Amino acid sequence: MAVYTEVNEAELAGFLADYDLGQVLALKGIAEGVENSNFILHVESGYFILTLYEKRVDERDLPFFLGLMEHLADHGLTCPQPVRNRHGRALGRLAGRPAAVVTFLEGMWDNRPSVRRCAAVGEALGKLHQAGASFAGSRANALGIEAWPVLFEEARARAGEIQPDLAEEIEKELAFLAGKWPRDLPRGVIHADLFPDNVLFVGDELSGLIDFYFACTDELAYDAAICVNAWCFEPDGSFNIGKGLAFFGAYESVRKLDADEIEALPVLVRGAALRFALTRLVDWLNVPSDALVHPKNPLEYFGKLRFHQQINNARELGLLR
Structure with missing residues (x-):
């Protein structure tokens, strides 16, 4: 907001x-x-x-x-x-x-969520995916993989202002994802932006989900991958496997991921990290000087992307099946 x-x-x-x-x-x-x-x-x-x-x-x-x-x-x-x-x-x-x-919903969001709250959001996401299955509407993901090269072109010339060689790193990752992105996973309505500031709590009880203005029809497991990036890293950039375990355990208590989704997760988390790194990069470079807004540092998500580039399977994210 x-x-x-x-x-x-x-x-x-x-x-x-x-x-x-x-x-x-x-x-x-x-x-x-x-x-x-x-x-x-x-x-x-x-x-x-x-x-x-x-x-x-x-x-x-x-x-x-x-x-x-x-x-x-x-x-x-x-x-x-x-x-x-x-x-x-x-x-x-x-x-x-x-x-x-x-x-207006009561509650507060948490920028350092606990393991318990990661479980709560996993359960809520599973319920959202189940409920969305009967929704008649459909909307293409305007910020899906096809949009990422376009976003990159908006920032390519100035990416080096953020970090040297960043443009070359993005170009290489886009080529990798274009060749590996899964196309036949279960699809449905996804939130597509379920970050901590879009989830409200009263105590440890989840009191509401907000900001549905990126919601669309896409791979359900991609929505889970977005949440892994948003909920399971610590402020120092390290991945918290306990939070991953809690998130996936609670999600699967509502909706089981199939074998293809599990196999695709290492690629999906890379794509989710790059998507938010790119939109943050564009916003960081172009936010109006007079806007009452605080653009988010894109380097956080490039750091998460580099972590995901080193993992080989979903177990390393906390999905122990």
């Missing part, structure tokens, strides 16, 4: 005139993340999240995202719910951007 577009009082009042939320008491920007403009909206009826959709979000995809959140909630997952206006619409326009109001 972030703020790229500011909202003035008159614009906000005009937008909310179609809602039965009561008087606005406060609007506060949320600085975390790098994609959309997000605000905590405090009105007479309570707290909500107001999102203005920016950058990589295609307006045509918004009904998929919002419909998915409603579907998952109907199947027992706790996630934000779109608030519909008096005309039954969940989408409007504000400050020249598509905009929506969604419900």
